[in-house]
Amino acid sequence: MKKNKLLLVDGNSIAFRGFFALYQSLERFKNKQGLHTNALYAVNTMLDNVLKDVQPTHALVAFDAGKTTFRHGFYEEYKAGRAKTPSEFREQMPYLRDLIEGLGMKHYELDNFEADDIIGTLAKSVDPNEFDVVILTGDKDLTQLASDNVTINVTIKGVSEIEAYTPAHIMEKYGLEPVQIIDMKGLAGDASDNIPGVTKIGEKTAIKLLKEYQTVEGVYEHVDEMKKSKMKENLINEKEIALMSKRLATINTNSPIEIAVSDLDYSGKNFEKLIAFYKEMDFNSFLAKLDTTDADVPVTPREEITYEVVEKIESAMLSSDMVFHIEMLDENYHTSDIVAVAWGNDKHRYVTTGDWALMDPLMIAYLENPELTKRVYDFKRLYVAACRYDISLEGVAFDVLLAAYIVASTNNSEDIAEVAETFDFYELDRDEKVYGKGVKRGIPEDESVFTEHLARKIHAIDFLYPKLYQELEERQQKELFYDMELPLARILADMEITGITVDANRLNEMKGEFAEILTEIEQKIYAEAGEEFNINSPKQLGVILFEKMKLPVIKKTKTGYSTAVDVLEKLQGESPIIDDILRYRQIAKIQSTYVEGLLKVIFSDQKIHTRYVQTLTQTGRLSSVDPNLQNIPIRLEEGRKIRQAFVPRKAGWKLFSSDYSQIELRVLADISGDEHLRQAFIDGQDIHASTAMRVFGVKTAEEVDGNLRRQAKAVNFGIVYGISDYGLSQNLGISRKEAKTFIDTYFEKYPGVKSYMEDIVRDAKDKGYVETLYHRRRYLPDINARNFNLRSFAERTAINTPIQGSAADILKIAMIKIDQRLKAEKMEATMLLQVHDELVFEAPEEELEKLQQLVEETMADAVDLAVPLRADSSSGATWYDAK
DNA sequence: TTTGTCACG
């Protein structure tokens, strides 16, 4: 028989969590009456996810009733000292019940008891053979209930991430049994509930004690045997406090509740109620997404849309200032079939199915006419598609996707409907809903569904344009859009279309060589292990190394033993198998990802056509997919050989590569204004050696040996990343204390850098975002988080993003200028690849000298900083030789 | 689909 599933939710705690998760956007979440709705919104998301996930047969949301509970009876200060709940939160609480009822769940509260006690009592009341219990809560108090049939899901960050506490997980995380969580709180206390605990004992110490003595009582039975220490004294003095703290933390699993599990049947949402609630709260996105297929309720009415399915194009249909769109169902626009072409404005919309429109002379003339402006969604995609029909798409004046990326509206998806929803436009379905996904993806059987969807896309793009334009204007990002991203899109499209020629024979040669090496190492590893196993499986490898061979466990992952490089390197002396595994891993990676991977994506023109994703990264960098040509090996010689397969497209041509020297540190010198860093670049010094001299107090450059320079280099990297002593210590394999000394000295010697970091973090906390030199923004919602990790991460991001992002901006500007100059000079040389600080070209040998001068000069002069920019270049018969 | 690992700047 299938087991029942009981879902129990701590209503107060998840509402509170939700409120703070969306606190940053508090003012964005308001309904028409001015009621704040962020907590309701968050709770809806959380409950919706958990309902979908758990598929409960029974469900209840429990609430705390009133201010006092039985716990106050023996400890008045329980939960005292809490900040007053914000009024923006309190005003939402009454509506929470409506939401819960709409979702079809029961709710319950009980005087004198907390939600925890209700949940605990119900969880213990069911027969473990009949029920699996899932608890959803915002704090860890309930984890003490974990058992074979009870799992506690604790929300960790945002609204979608949860951590599941099972007995096994608790054992792994704390080394304790679930019931010992209570003892841990008895000793360590819990600041959020004002449970005192024993002075100077925190979680770590408590766990240590409990591992030895199991319970608080056990600790006191043996307290006399302990060595004399401050801790022992505290334990003895505060025995009463410890015992009371334990009592406070203990969930009452025998509360006098008046309901039973049999009252909690869950049979899906109450659509009528839920729709009314969503409407009242203006939750249009939830309304639009509501899957009412299995419910007999009215769907939200859609506005009618007028359009014409066209069989023959007439010139009256094509005019300036229209929206234009080409529909392709596959992500990869180099190969995807074109299934429709549509265009129009707010008065007329035209849809054609198939690709015939792209062969129509009137249409071609329209598309190629730069005077007739078009607005589009994803210019690069359309440009490449049009190019496949030998059409040069001109006159594109606006790209909604690019604009949405720039205004950082968090949503810059491939799907127009998703972007539209962030601007409260719900008149368009998601592609996935219309076309399906995976193997079932295709044009809908009902042709009118298909054509209407396209007409609605035209409508959506038309609707989004003025909104985005206004946003760009308000944020002073029009230059970033019109002078950087939009012109760049076309250059990237040209690079993608051109492609880079790959010597498949060379790759096949390597494939044979690597295959032989792999078989050899494989046999050696099997011999050393004493059995055959899958070396590629971290799980199987972990068993061999740490169980069979009993090697010391350095690090664990959430699922088992870590076998990552840094772990294996620490084990190198222990057994010869380690070296073989490292080498096997290295070769296997090259073989599968680069040799076999690249062979798979060579087109019939002998070229690889990657796609640059222009609207993905949080910093403004590009990314490259299908395949990724921005991570071709270079650091180790064996992998580097892959680059021998990248060749020019014609005999007598060469590959040419030019890369910025230390662009991120130069950007840092500019924006921090640190005089020492700036002077070092102005003087043309070796920057890592220069850092070494200052930080390690070395007088002359001659005294900087390789090791000092290496350490200085790591410090410089760390600075750019938003340094931490731990990170630097890991990187250099030194102690945390030593790392801290390095950092302190660095800040002493480069005070301008130090104040930049302080200023930018303060600025971010103030404004909620940081900017690059060219006004690219990144929002940092966690910058004021109470959670240390979230906040620290946001602080490092605040430091790093202006540096990494400005460097990305600069290379984009350089690309645009180089493109212009290559055209002006009518050169044959062609830009092929961009790798963050490097550009790769192919060119006839005779052009190389001129190309070098042109590229280096343009890169150096791309922008004007307080320090000089420098580009170094080289050329050769293959990418490998252009080093 | 998620996780662990590893390639790049």
Added chain:
DNA sequence: ACGTACGTGACAAAT
């Protein structure tokens, strides 16, 4: 005491 370097994408195995 917390638990980390910043930004990506692809592969194989496990789920």
